[in-house]
Amino acid sequence: MERANTVTQQFWDGVEQGKLLLQHCSACGAYQYYARPLCAKCHTAEPEWREASGNGVLYSYSVVYRGPSPAFQPIAPYVTAIVELDEGPRMFTNIVDAEPESLRVGEPVSVVFREGPEGLQLPYFRPAGA
């Protein structure tokens, strides 16, 4: 599958190299996720790319018992989550390396790169220190 396009190529190249990249607007200083050809805050064109710390907190989560496609049925239950990065933007992701019952909203998490159930290299998050 071709997941990258001219706007998102650098993000996915970063993922392949184990780097989490965010767009940063040189005009207003805002970080943003996901990749766009403009800053959605101040509408300046072509934000630059910066490597993120990879650290954040668990904003919210759900434990999925019924997955959306055959690839996800065998791995259920799994945790979908929104993580708020230290730089500000939030990402949709999965929490890995943790028992769902042990998760707490607000707990620190950090990025880890893995191959997903569909064979794609992806940024995931796990509890900090796990």
Add this chain to the structure above:
Amino acid sequence: MATNPKVAIAGVGEARGGRATGKTTVQLYAEAFLDLLADCPVDPASIDGVLTSSPDAEPHHMFSTWLTEYLGLRPKFTSAVQMGGATPHSNMALAAALIESGRCRAVMVADGDNRATKFSRQDKVQAMSSQVGHLGSIEPPHEFDGPYGPTAPALYGMMATRHMYEYGSTPEQFARIAVAFRAHGALNERAQLRKPVTVEDVLASPMIAWPLHRDECALISDWGSAILVTTPEYANELRRDPVYLLGLGQAHQGYNPYQAPSITSFPISESADEAFAAAGISRDEVDVLELYDSFTSTAMVTLENMGFCGAGEGGAFAEAGNIDLGGSLPTNTHGGLLSYNGGHGHFIVEATRQLRGECGERQVSGAKIAVSQGTAALASSSITLVLGT
């Protein structure tokens, strides 16, 4: 109350939907249209606006133009809107603009989908996720969430999780909302689920996406609905008891849950404030509320964001019986998406029928003001309609 309403509802209709009927989507639309004609003696040739959804289960290019051909209508304005569960509410706002501007005199707001029929041979969670929300897709433009296996219940489950974190709300409180709407559906002979349930029953139903159980998730249904929106003058020619649009409000902040500033506080408050101000009413004048209840979390947050109770108080508000028939704010009197039918236009149909006093056992006595609240994209899109007699 607004002293001089400019827009009226002259009639409503519904298809015989519910569980898999074997009907096509346009067939459901046609049934709703015929039911509308039975409700209201409008000459079909005078319908000069036709607004529809853009159906999910049976998509069709330029759907609204195909529907006009199928029904034998020749409007001067037509459009197929895609606003998720708030599509009929969005079309009501568009219809109101067409009527108020004088561009149209009689606009049919129609809605329908045959999800139960089309999805009956598939895993319904998979089908709803991949065909309605495209949540199973990992290809652009879904490459930033699809690869993580999102489902609709998971997204609204995250809403519930965050609500529990911020306010200490409990699974029992979310379940209490499902209990109320099922009790209302039990009184509605057309409801898909009519067996009353207890909080314990809801919490014992299978876990779909923690913390949401099966009985907290919207039904998957076949449905069709049709609403005739017109001028007050024409509505009064057509029937003795038209319902008036007293106020409407809208607010939209985006699509993806992880882009929303909050997943417990949405622009619902803005659209409700706008609608109540336009109608010139206060919240305690609302006799009946029909709100989009895709999940119990949606209903909890909507009650709070609309200002019927404070932030974090939705659970206690429900537990005190306020949203029950006989309570201070009877809500989803037909049973809602959780009990009546998973279709989107029924909230407005039910609000209209409540104001016309036609609802039998589930009738709110003397209802004068009914509010229909549509939300979509978690609740990042919000449309509030205040209707009155």
